[in-house]
Amino acid sequence: MNTPKKPEEARYPRPAWVPQNVSDEEDLCPDCFKVVGVQSRYKMVCLLGQSKEGMGVSELTKALGLRQPTITHHLQTLKSVKAVSSIQKGREQIYSLNREAHCFEECKIPY
Ligand SMILES: [Zn+2]
Numbered sequence: 001m002n003t004p005k006k007p008e009e010a011r012y013p014r015p016a017w018v019p020q021n022v023s024d025e026e027d028l029c030p031d032c033f034k035v036v037g038v039q040s041r042y043k044m045v046c047l048l049g050q051s052k053e054g055m056g057v058s059e060l061t062k063a064l065g066l067r068q069p070t071i072t073h074h075l076q077t078l079k080s081v082k083a084v085s086s087i088q089k090g091r092e093q094i095y096s097l098n099r100e101a102h103c104f105e106e107c108k109i110p111y
Pocket of ligand 1: 028030
């Protein structure tokens with residue numbers, strides 16, 4: 001019998017901080033899953049969490065080695081659950097982590 005190969009490339013190893021009583025990271029609440037369900041998006045959360053001044057799209061593009069449309073898409077998703085906020089600084093939008101957001105305050109996602 002042949003077990004069909006599952007498409008695993010979109011998934012990544014369970015992050016160490018996912019609570020033990022959660023059998024799968026998909027059991028996280030939907031908002032938080034949006035934040036951490038994609039590894040590069042969660043990396044972005046950690047980068048922004050370490051940055052005091054916030055980061056622009058070009059800076060994030062360089063730091064993560066992703067294409068700009070991908071970065072913009074991730075930022076929009078993070079904004080949709082209020083995990084990041086942005087301010088206009090000159091010609092650039094500067095994004096910073098919204099540390100009071102539900103994901104960080106209540107669900108305790110570390111960054
Ligand atoms: Zn949550």
